Amino acid sequence: LLSMITPLGWLERVPTYKDQQEKLSSKDLSTYGFLGYPLLQSADILIYRASHVPVGEDQVPHIEFTREVARRFNHLYGKEIGFEEKAEEAIKKLGSKKSQLYRELRTAYQEGGDDQALASAQALIDEQQSLSLGDKERLMGFLEGGGKMILIEPEYMLTPASKMIGLDGQKMSKSYNNTISLREAPNEIEKKIRTMPTDPARIRRTDPGDPKNCPVWQLHAVYSDDKTKEWVEHGCKNADIGCIECKQPAIESILKELKPIQERANHYIDSPDVVKSVVAEGCEKARKLARDTMRDVREVMGVNF
Incomplete structure (x- = not known):
């Protein structure tokens, strides 16, 4: 399901893809499986709705990639029916001057990546005491390009020694x-x-x-x-x-x-029986989390049958 919303260019710019193409040049890596495996790893993270992922320093770009995938999914499928129309109605409630300011700040952020504009627009929304909570959430979602959060954007966790060198001087792999x-x-x-x-x-x-x-x-x-x-x-x-x-x-x-x-x-x-018991218990917990996520994902994508 995630492969249908992930641009090919995102996969091609994953650093590990380029790195292994260079270092494993003797192998044919021009396959769908090799190009797409970072997305499979992202799915493993997103399906359990992990908020933090312990990784090595070299995997930080991959967590950023996972965040992009989650953000795109939420942007495409996390909006209520008629979201944009309702957001436009909420903008009108700001009044003419503040509506114009909101639109200018939104354009500056979405088209120019201006973080200061984002912060100013968020502050503008927070100041509106007369707006309902629903309208504020719509304005925030319209501003940030999102809606309801279905998939969590995970953060990476690093240790002081987050990159382990291999026996040959490359990263250990x-x-x-x-x-x-x-x-x-x-x-x-x-x-x-x-x-x-x-x-x-x-x-x-x-x-x-x-x-x-x-x-x-x-x-x-x-x-x-x-x-x-x-x-x-x-x-x-x-x-x-x-x-x-x-x-x-x-x-x-x-x-x-x-x-x-x-x-x-x-x-x-x-004690192999102890290992089997621990694995079985963990698998059952993981299955429940995965089932809940897949239910929500299929529902918003309209494939819940």
Whole structure:
């Protein structure tokens, strides 16, 4: 249903689409499935009416895309019958001068993206004590280009370390085969980090380097304390430490963080019935939310049969 209202150009400008086209050039990505998968992800968010979504920094544009889709849907289907006519009647109730001002501010916002005009128009509406709540809502919806909110526009949630670097210096992604999994064996984690590329300038042990040119430094930025980071930065720039020495604190910190996670995971690995019960309960809650959303969406689109 969402695919019928989503312009092709919106999908083509999603950063991950362009990025993976470049980095996975050996694969044929000129397919409907690859182009359309961001919209499927948006549907997964919107169907549960999520207000906030925890994502990595690289996924922020995708949340913005999801907001655009929700906004367009609400604009197309969130209006009552005769909405524009009723909005025009509400404008007339403002009086001639204020009606003209409202129209000017609305044009400035909708055609020029003037946020100050939007704020001024909203304040103008709020000041009208003689207008009914229904008329105020119509004027707000007419101003903002919307109506009733059927699909929620979600906000993104970021952590201080919202972008995790992969083993090759790119973003960490299964598509690039550069990940460390949460349940990976300690010896495999150590092997992966020890073989990570480092600053190309450090050909020999005595060559100074720059941490900013080394993907291992990005791991230190996430996992190491200030004292360790100072030691790494000074040691790298002055060639006081080698790359293997630099990697060791990162290895130890990652293993330390993953240990309790893996211990908790082992409990569930040994208790498959508990996992099935948790999944079943969660699925039932999700189904109810999805059914409610689909009912509302089909109703406003006129396909509720």
